[in-house]
Amino acid sequence: MEPNREERGALVRPYAVTRGRTEPARDIAIEAILVTTFRGRQEAMYAGRDKHMISILCDGRPQSLAEVAARMRVPLGVARVLVSDMTVDGLLALHEPAFDDNEDDRLDMLERVLSGLRRL
Amino acid sequence: MDYAGSDESQSVPPERIRSAKILLAGGFGVGKTTLVGSVSEITPLTTEAVMTAASRNIDEIADVPDKTTTTVAMDFGRITIAADLILYLFGTPGQSRFWFMWDELNRGAIGAIVLVDTRRLMDSFSSIDFFENRKVPYVVAVNLFDSAPRYDVDEVRDALTLPPDVPLVLCDARNRESAKRVLISLVEYVMHLHLRTRATASVVGR
Numbered sequence: 001m002e003p004n005r006e007e008r009g010a011l012v013r014p015y016a017v018t019r020g021r022t023e024p025a026r027d028i029a030i031e032a033i034l035v036t037t038f039r040g041r042q043e044a045m046y047a048g049r050d051k052h053m054i055s056i057l058c059d060g061r062p063q064s065l066a067e068v069a070a071r072m073r074v075p076l077g078v079a080r081v082l083v084s085d086m087t088v089d090g091l092l093a094l095h096e097p098a099f100d101d102n103e104d105d106r107l108d109m110l111e112r113v114l115s116g117l118r119r120l
Numbered sequence: 121m122d123y124a125g126s127d128e129s130q131s132v133p134p135e136r137i138r139s140a141k142i143l144l145a146g147g148f149g150v151g152k153t154t155l156v157g158s159v160s161e162i163t164p165l166t167t168e169a170v171m172t173a174a175s176r177n178i179d180e181i182a183d184v185p186d187k188t189t190t191t192v193a194m195d196f197g198r199i200t201i202a203a204d205l206i207l208y209l210f211g212t213p214g215q216s217r218f219w220f221m222w223d224e225l226n227r228g229a230i231g232a233i234v235l236v237d238t239r240r241l242m243d244s245f246s247s248i249d250f251f252e253n254r255k256v257p258y259v260v261a262v263n264l265f266d267s268a269p270r271y272d273v274d275e276v277r278d279a280l281t282l283p284p285d286v287p288l289v290l291c292d293a294r295n296r297e298s299a300k301r302v303l304i305s306l307v308e309y310v311m312h313l314h315l316r317t318r319a320t321a322s323v324v325g326r
Binding site: 033064109113 | 136137138139140141159162165166167168169170191194196198199201202205206207208210224225227228230296300303304307308310311314315318
């Protein structure tokens with residue numbers, strides 16, 4: 001039975017979309033990148049309005065978890081639960097930042113960021 | 121060629137997209153969002169994180185839930201460095217009482233910028249202490265408000281009791297080139313630290 005969430009007001013609504021869950025299946029960094037998969041393009045429309053919107057948001061435009069939360073106007077924790085479900089279901093590809101990079105990878109990234117900033 | 125579905129191959133995303141983040145800290149009204157807006161390719165966005173902290177001192181009050189929650193708003197911007205590398209700039213709340221909850225935000229960050237207003241230097245102490253204690257590399261950027269008194273860089277450095285190797289730069293958060301310069305000084309500093317660590321290690325390793 002679909003709860004009538006519109007009637008409950010804005011205070012309750014965000015967690016209604018996650019059916020009360022506040023813990024995502026996997027921990028996702030705030031800057032982790034999400035891209036809609038081919039499957040997501042085909043199937044997210046059947047996963048509910050919020051997930052469908054996220055699939056449109058991240059289609060061909062890599063978006064971070066923070067961007068998904070901001071553009072969906074939901075708290076970060078809610079976005080994390082939705083996005084986590086979607087990656088488990090193969091609707092989104094998750095690109096986690098590599099915290100465990102070795103020193104060379106890290107320096108290489110820093111160099112690229114530096115030259116990118118200089119080009120701005 | 122032009123049949124339905126042919127656009128699937130048009131925007132093939134890179135196999136691995138990396139993201140990096142820089143934190144921007146400082147007191148309330150110091151210009152964090154202005155600085156983010158000066159360099160960001162998107163209009164700064166705001167996300168609200170609901171922070172949950174186990175309470176420690178009110179256990180004896182049986183009716184109070186054992187967790188307290190606080191909503192913290194963060195402004196952030198984005199700079200796409202390349203198709204496979206995106207940099208985010210997160211403005212973090214200045215109030216020191218939130219800082220213990222921000223380990224998640226620190227994790228993997230390139231480093232931090234502490235934005236300072238010379239009229240309210242004290243507001244930046246908690247941010248500086250925080251990054252010092254957690255060994256997060258940081259630079260200090262003095263936002264030159266039109267109405268703020270101008271001090272010599274060394275005077276500000278002394279007032280903040282900054283370690284000598286921490287870069288201190290002057291900036292105008294409204295100015296794109298100036299804001300860019302602040303980010304560049306942080307990344308250069310972090311690279312310098314990496315290379316210094318590596319050089320030390322190779323000398324010791326001999």
